[in-house]
Amino acid sequence: MKYCFGVDVGGTTVKLGLFTVEGELLDKWEIKTYTENEGERILPDVTKAIKEKIAEKKLAADEICGIGVGVPAPVDKNGAIERAANVGWKAKEIKKELEELTGYPCVIGNDANVAALGEMWKGAGEGEKDLIMVTLGTGVGGGIIIDGHPVVGAHGAGGEIGHITVRNDETETCGCGRKGCLEQYASATGLVRLTKRYFEKNAKNSILNKKEITAKEVFDAAKAGDEAALEITEEFGAYLGQALVNLAATVDPAVFVIGGGVSKAGDILLDIVRKYFYDHAFYGNQKTKILLATLGNDAGIYGAAKQVL
Amino acid sequence: MKYCFGVDVGGTTVKLGLFTVEGELLDKWEIKTYTENEGERILPDVTKAIKEKIAEKKLAADEICGIGVGVPAPVDKNGAIERAANVGWKAKEIKKELEELTGYPCVIGNDANVAALGEMWKGAGEGEKDLIMVTLGTGVGGGIIIDGHPVVGAHGAGGEIGHITVRNDETETCGCGRKGCLEQYASATGLVRLTKRYFEKNAKNSILNKKEITAKEVFDAAKAGDEAALEITEEFGAYLGQALVNLAATVDPAVFVIGGGVSKAGDILLDIVRKYFYDHAFYGNQKTKILLATLGNDAGIYGAAKQVL
Structure with a gap:
């Protein structure tokens, strides 16, 4: 057994990767996700x-230990889902269907869990076993x-950390119907919302005080020393930091890995969150690390592949 | 293999239980905990x-599969601890020492984790595998x-849910040095604190408006319909409920089991917490059960024994 495949099924594209069992990414590519007719084309x-990749690389069937897949839905212990709205699937036995189609052992996981597994295997959390x-x-x-x-x-x-x-x-309602969720403050849309709220209360002179802004602009302004942006990102960091403090007291991970588009802000985000975390965390969690994700969009294919090993 | 022992080491007494491997408690008893000289007498x-119990019951050595122990300290993967202040222990290889003394395989766990394991095995969470x-x-x-x-x-x-x-x-500080911990509101002392605070702000006529009160009196007054007590226990339930909502979004247990002295308040506590929880929990957690612990002080010996099976 020398190789395995990692497949990350998203609403726009399916990302695929060919890996050695040691975790070296030999090749990666994408195909379009056809969501029509309840996503019936996706698995075929x-x-x-x-x-095609097996033929191209001239791999033998007995060299391939299996195919790992990440899907945007909760996955049960039989590798089945109830539905995955983003890709059109209703109830589907993904593991069973894909094993019949390919002839290889398949392991299916939720995409968020799979990305975490990827960062644990070959990303920021490499070498750790307890990670969020x-x-x-x-x-x-x-x-x-x-x-x-x-x-x-x-x-x-x-x-469901969000x-x-x-x-x-x-007072405003989260997409889930409840109020006060982390997602309302620490997502890209949440940061924009915090910014708009800030200028409703503060008549500050700031490059951010305009109609349309993006999360990136807020962090860019903070990096440039904009006073309002610094206060807004500090507030963002306090909400995220509080969630991490509580997660640490609950499951006590060795490391938090922060990924996603907003994390591209880089060190400034890390500095703000770390400051809040170490000032507020339980003493038993003071050795917990907080790092930026390193695999970017490849975390999904890495983690998917890791599942079959 | 027919039998196992469960041992729950506390600061005042050590509780012991003889179990069948199916989980029937055949006998239970206690010995005094001698904490002198760094607790050197405890394991002997x-x-x-x-x-003595093996001799009394005429058990054969090959009928006993092992001894499980719960201790009031974090336990590492080798069954060793750094210290357990309550019982006098400093760094101690508990598993190694007890195996040498007894000649049986030993498994050591933290007492809070062990109690949860007991409630999962034979208590309120029987049949479940994901429990808090x-x-x-x-x-x-x-x-x-x-x-x-x-x-x-x-x-x-x-x-470390507290x-x-x-x-x-x-504004007040928790025993851990931080502020706003669940323990400051949902423990027996926390409930008393909430009560005192309530009467600092509200000049209500209540049987609780006196100098010395206990957590039991607060719940008893609530059961009797005392208006202040109902408001205070509602506040208590909101803090505890909020913690459970967040725990559910994090690890999504099948069941929460509520134990400890304060839980003797019974159904009234359960009603208050359930109301908050189902009103506020994420939709994916609406099937989570909230139950009272059923094993009382025996949860520790049950869970300790379960560890060796």
Whole structure:
């Protein structure tokens, strides 16, 4: 057994990777995700892409230990899902179908958990077995790994870090229907919301005080020393930091890995969150590390592949 | 293999239980904990107590599969501790020492994790594999079980539920040195504190408006319909409920088990916490159960014994 495949199924593209069992990425490519007709083409398309790659690289069947897949849905212990709205799937036995199509053993996982597994295997958390990945994108996602295994949860809702309550007096409603979720403050849209709120209360002179802004602009302004931006990002860091403090007291990871589009802000984000965390964390968690993700969009294919090893 | 022992080491007494491997408690008893000289007598005393029981019951050595122990300290993967202040121990290789003394395989765990394991095996969580036990006593303790195994954490601080932050504007300091920990509101002392605070702000006529009160009196007054007591216990329930909401979004247990002295308040406590929880929990956690612990002080010996099976 020398090789394995990692497949990351998203709403726009399916990312694929060919790996050695040691975790070296030999080749990666993408195919379009056809979501039409309840996503019926997706698994056949993945099968075709993998078979073509096997032929191209002249790999023997007995050299391939399996195919790992990450999907945007909770996954049960049989590798089945109830639905994955982003890709059109309704109830689907993904593991069973893909094994029949490909002839190789398949392991299926939730995409957020799989990305966390990827960062544990070959990313910022390499060498660790207890890790929490927090993905700051349009929303806030999470993956919790304990002793090398993702925490799926009794109802598939493990690692729903974006829906930890961090504020009790919030008046606006989160996408989940509740109020005060981490996602309302620490996502890209959350940071923009914090910025708009800031200027409703403060008539400060700032490059951010305009109609349309992006999360990137807020961090760029903070890096440039804009006073309002520094206060806004500090507030952002306090909400995220509070969530990390509580996660640490709960599952005590060795490392937090921060990924997603917002994390491209880099060291300034890390500095703000670390300051809050170490000032507020329980003494038993003071050795917990907080790092930026290093695999970017490849975390999914790495983690997917890791599942079959 | 027919039998195993469960040992729960506390600061005042060591509780012992003889179990069948199916989990029937055949006999239980206690010995005094001698904490003098760094607790040097404790393990020899436990050994003597077990050997006497084996002789009394005429058990054969090959019928006994081992001895499980719960201790009031974080325990590393070798069954060793750095210190356990309550019982006088400094750094101690408990597993190694007790195996040498008794000649039986020993498994050592943290007492809070072990109690959670007991409630999972034969208590309120029987049949479940994902469970969080919250112990409301003088402080607030916790044990998290995922897929049948306690979450120890990378630094032994897993399940420190009492030190989840539930309030950002607290002015008084928790025993851990931080502010706003769950323990400051949901422990017996926390409930008394909430009560005193309530009467500082409200000049209500209540049987609780007096100098010395206990947590039991607060719940008794609430059961009797005392208006102030109902408001105070509602506040208590909101803090505890918020912590459970966030724990559910993080590890998504099948069941929360509430134990400890404060939980003797019974159904009224359960009603208050459940109301808050189901009103506020993420939709993926709406099937999570909240139950009262059923094993009482025996949870420790049950869970200790379960470790060796």
